[in-house]
Amino acid sequence: MKIPVACKTGTAESHGEETLPHAWFTVFAPYDKPEIVLTVLVEDAGQGSDVVAPIAKEILKMYFERNQ
Secondary structure, eight states: OOOOOEEEEEEEOOSGGGSOOEEEEEEEESSSSOOEEEEEEETTOOOHHHHHHHHHHHHHHHHHHHTO
């Protein structure tokens, strides 16, 4: 099942150059008539699209499969 989404990834530095930045990803779905909004944040994880987007995808998948 394909559901259109709108999303934004980001990184936030917190401890200087010694650690990776925090990664975050915010998404809402379906794009045209939202029923869920989700933000995933992982500390010291690096780039949002590499780390947290797959986590958000799994959560959305479980949500929409459960609500079919």
